[in-house]
Amino acid sequence: VGEGGEITYKKIQSSQIMGSIQLGIQHAIGGLASKPERDLLMQDFMTVETTNFPHEGSNHTPAHHYSEFKFKTYAPIAFRYFRDLFGIQPDDFLMSMCSAPLRELSNPGASGSIFYLTNDDEFIIKTVQHKEGEFLQKLLPGYYLNLDQNPRTLLPKFFGLYCYQCNSKNVRLVAMNNILPSSVKLHQKYDLKGSTYKRKANKSERQKSSPTYKDLDFMDHHPEGIFLEADTYTALTKTMQRDCRVLESFKIMDYSLLVGIHNLDEAQREKTESRKRTDSGQSDDETEGEPKRSGLNRTRSEQVKEDFGTQVKRTQSINRQRLVAHSTAMESIQAESEPIDEEEDVPPGGIPARNARGERLLLFLGIIDILQSYRLRKKLEHTWKSMIHDGDTVSVHRPSFYAQRFLDFMAKTVFKKIPSSLKHSPSKRK
Ligand code: ATP
Ligand code: CA
Ligand code: CA
Incomplete structure (x- = not known):
């Protein structure tokens, strides 16, 4: 965050980055229209297209009021092919990316990356380091091979590198x-x-309105784990095994499973609560469970970020199909248990689950942050310490050690097969 609360990245105002990359992406997608669809060639993974965006505009770029910039599009034909595999039409991609301002997410990671979210919720744009960008470029042929064989995966779906x-x-x-x-x-x-070394959300993270917790917090909140129907459990663990095998083959580590939990029963209670409050004439604000922090110790950007978070109620139907094929958690693991769509205001594709109290949950999950290869890994002090802490001292085996420990943790500590006693608990409707 720079002076005056304006968010910056490499000393460039975030709003300028957002506006400029929308111009860049618009130009890149538009330019593809004249290139006929064809099979991928090896060289398609290596091409880079560069365009200048002068203030006053040019023959093929619009005039704009941002600082002049260059925009590079990596492997445009290859990424078009990937988007096609994911069922994304060029027009839809263009609409999502460029027709409305991007929103900035508060990033709980330590790397300093900025995350932008498209207004329709479909896409995330993440700033990555030079090495990570390079790594993705090298990964593309292997990524393609994997995707072609297995479009159902929890691995990130990449739609463009710029x-x-x-x-x-x-x-x-x-x-x-x-x-x-x-x-x-x-x-x-x-x-x-799947690591326990320093895997606890820090204080500033915990103070956010919607914190991202870590492994130790999970074990604290869910000592018995989260319960899945047997078929779902098997589908999920199988998918993660397949994905981890691919990651290991690329010597990738330090990735995470991102898990979002919507508690249907709690949402029900919250609804009843707020209805009670409205009935008794109290305003929502006064009784909000979480004490409001004073405006003074919140930066403007923090406030903006929170406003863009869970509090934003958008009018568009959230029950519509996701734009991206196989993009929901349920589609990714190919499980076929009946969807819980009794709730009207819940997007489709969450994985049905239960907590130890028998409450009904919907899980939204995927594997993230896979652009850190073992060879490129930053030699941070804490990484070395954590290696020793984890007893993983044989460095050649580290990607495989990482994958195994990750899978073990997910299949044994985080997710459990539902015990039959929970299956017919009274809170299950119908
Ligand atoms: P670090 O390297 O320090 O872990 P990073 O900057 O590489 O951080 P990530 O680990 O990729 O960041 O992501 C940080 C957080 O951003 C995640 O914990 C998650 O809350 C959010 N996030 C990342 N990718 C996604 C995604 N595809 N969808 C939704 N949220 C995401
Ligand atoms: Ca990470
Ligand atoms: Ca990272």
């Missing part, structure tokens, strides 16, 4: 699927790795 250049600064950006719907209240969010 670089915005301004004043000799490079901002590299990856467009991918959004795992967590912002239209539904997520009662809890977790970023899980």
Whole structure:
């Protein structure tokens, strides 16, 4: 955050980055229309297209009021092919990306990346480091191979890789699927790795209105884990095994499983509560469970971010199909249990589950942050410490160690097969 509360990245105002990349993406997608669809060639993974965006505009770029910039589009034909595999029409992609202002998410990660969300909730644009961008470029042929064989996966769906250049600064950006719907209240969010070393949300994270918790917090909140129907459990663990095998083959580690939990029973209670309040003439604000922090110790950006969070109620139907094929958690794991769509204001595709108290949950999840390869990994002190802490000292085996520990944690600690006693608990409707 820069002076005056304006959010900056590499000293460039975030609003300027957002506006400029929308111009860049619009131009890139528009330019593809003249290139006929064809099979992918190896060189399609390596091409980079660069366009200048002068103030006054040019033959093929519009005039604009941002600083002059260059926009690079990596592997445009390859990413068009990927978007096609995911069922995204060029017009739809253009609409999502460029027709409304992007929203900035508060990023709980330590890397300093900025995350933008498209207004329709479909896509996330993340700033990535030079090395990560390079790694994605190298990964593309293997990524393609995997996707072609297995479009149902919890791995991130990449839709584009770009670089915005301004004043000799490079901002590299990856467009991918959004795992967590912002239209539904997520009662809890977790970023899980299967490690316990320093895996606890810090104080400033916990103070947010919708914190992202970590492994130790999860074990604290859900000591018995989260329960899934046997078929769902098997589908989920199988998918994660397949995905981790791919990640291991690329020597990728440090990825997380992002899990958002919507508690249907709690949402029901909240509804009843707020109805009671309205009936007794009390205003919503006075009785809100969470004490409001004073405006003084919240930065403007924090406030903006929170306003864009769960509190924003958008009018568009949230029950519509997701734009991106196979993008919901349920579609990704190919489980076929009956959807819980009795709730009207819940987006489709959440995985039905229960907590230890038998409450009905919907899970939204996916694997994130996969652009850190073992060879490129930053040698931060805490990473070395955590290695020793985890007893993982044989470095050649680290990606496989990481994958195994990740899978073990998910299949044994986080997710459990539903015990029959919970199956017929009184809180289950119908
Ligand atoms: P670090 O390297 O320090 O872990 P990072 O900047 O690489 O951080 P990520 O780990 O990719 O960031 O993501 C940080 C947080 O952003 C996640 O915990 C999650 O809350 C949110 N996030 C990331 N990717 C997605 C996504 N595809 N959909 C929804 N939320 C996401
Ligand atoms: Ca991460
Ligand atoms: Ca990262």
